[in-house]
Amino acid sequence: QLQLQESGPGLVKPSETLSLTCAVSGGSISSRSYYWVWVRQPPGKGLEWIMSFYYSGTSYYSPSLKSRVTMSVDTSKNQFSLNLNSVTAADAAVYFCARRPWNNWYFDLWGRGTLVTVSS
Amino acid sequence: QSALTQPASVSGSPGQSITISCTGTSNDVGDYNYVSWYQHHPNRAPKLLIYDVSNRPSGVSNRFSGSKSGNTASLTISGLQTEDEADYYCSSYTASRTWVFGGGTKLTVL
Numbered sequence: 001q002l003q004l005q006e007s008g009p010g011l012v013k014p015s016e017t018l019s020l021t022c023a024v025s026g027g028s029i030s031s032r033s034y035y036w037v038w039v040r041q042p043p044g045k046g047l048e049w050i051m052s053f054y055y056s057g058t059s060y061y062s063p064s065l066k067s068r069v070t071m072s073v074d075t076s077k078n079q080f081s082l083n084l085n086s087v088t089a090a091d092a093a094v095y096f097c098a099r100r101p102w103n104n105w106y107f108d109l110w111g112r113g114t115l116v117t118v119s120s
Numbered sequence: 121q122s123a124l125t126q127p128a129s130v131s132g133s134p135g136q137s138i139t140i141s142c143t144g145t146s147n148d149v150g151d152y153n154y155v156s157w158y159q160h161h162p163n164r165a166p167k168l169l170i171y172d173v174s175n176r177p178s179g180v181s182n183r184f185s186g187s188k189s190g191n192t193a194s195l196t197i198s199g200l201q202t203e204d205e206a207d208y209y210c211s212s213y214t215a216s217r218t219w220v221f222g223g224g225t226k227l228t229v230l
Contacts, residue, residue, distance in 0.1 A: 004165075039221075046123055046223035047158075047166075047209050060217055096166065105154035105213040106171035112164060 002027035004097050004111035011117050012091075018084040018116055022097030029078050030055045035100040037107055038071075038082045040093040048093075050082070052100060092118045124149065124210055124222035131228040137198040140225045142210030143191055148220055150191035154213035157186055157195045160224075161206045169208075170195060197227070205229045 008020040022036070029036065038050040051069055053059040061069055070083045084091060094113040101108055125143040132138040142149065142157075149155055157170040168177055170186035173193060183198045193212070197204055210222040 046126075047211070047221035048123075049211075049219040049221060052219075062218060063216070098166075104171070105152070105219075106156035106168060106211070107158070107166075108168050108171075108177065110158075110165040110167070 006097050006111045006114040008114045008116055012087050013120050014088055014118055015086055018087050020082045020095050021079050023079045030075055033102050036080050037098040037100050039096045039098055042093040087118050089118050092116060124220055126222035126225045129226045131230055132200045133230050134200050136200050140195045140208055142193040142222050144212055145191055148212040148214040149193050152213050155188060155193040156211045158209045159206050200229050202229050
């Protein structure tokens with residue numbers, strides 16, 4: 001059964017770059033059947049979609065975060081990563097990776113999330 | 121993109137039914153039948169409950185059902201059980217080719 005596992009630094013300083021990784025086990029990240037997704041949840045707030053990408057390189061970004069977000073894929077490790085630069089306290093959140101079936105508009109599998117705190 | 125509007129909390133007794141609303145706009149909920157609902161227990165992975173307004177994935181109890189009218193979608197949980205106590209989120213695809221979530225609803229089973 002496919003599983004997603006997020007990992008990250010836990011603590012990031014303001015103005016620095018946040019880097020998170022989502023390890024995919026039990027399936028291939030190069031599958032044509034899925035988009036891979038990042039979602040976050042600031043403390044006490046709701047979920048916020050960050051971005052989705054497809055193995056071919058097609059990506060979609062939240063307009064509010066697009067200028068600060070980049071992503072990368074490591075097919076040899078079957079994982080994908082999110083980089084968010086120039087972080088502020090507003091970027092503190094639990095970050096989730098998830099999966100969206102191709103040609104569908106929901107997220108059918110999620111990781112448990114990783115907490116990121118922004119503080120000097 | 122503004123978040124979808126959900127009540128902050130709802131409560132019910134075991135065996136009862138509750139409904140959680142999710143209000144968006146004509147650019148998301150009102151224009152697409154791509155509303156989904158997720159259940160989130162603390163420190164666990166969110167779980168897909170409903171997709172495309174009213175469809176249940178395999179393995180999800182038929183006590184969970186979804187509907188939509190205009191710009192408002194709804195999740196109904198019937199026969200409440202203690203394990204249903206969790207946070208619930210709605211989501212919709214939008215006209216901007218992005219996704220928007222609701223602020224979340226905390227369900228308390230009394």
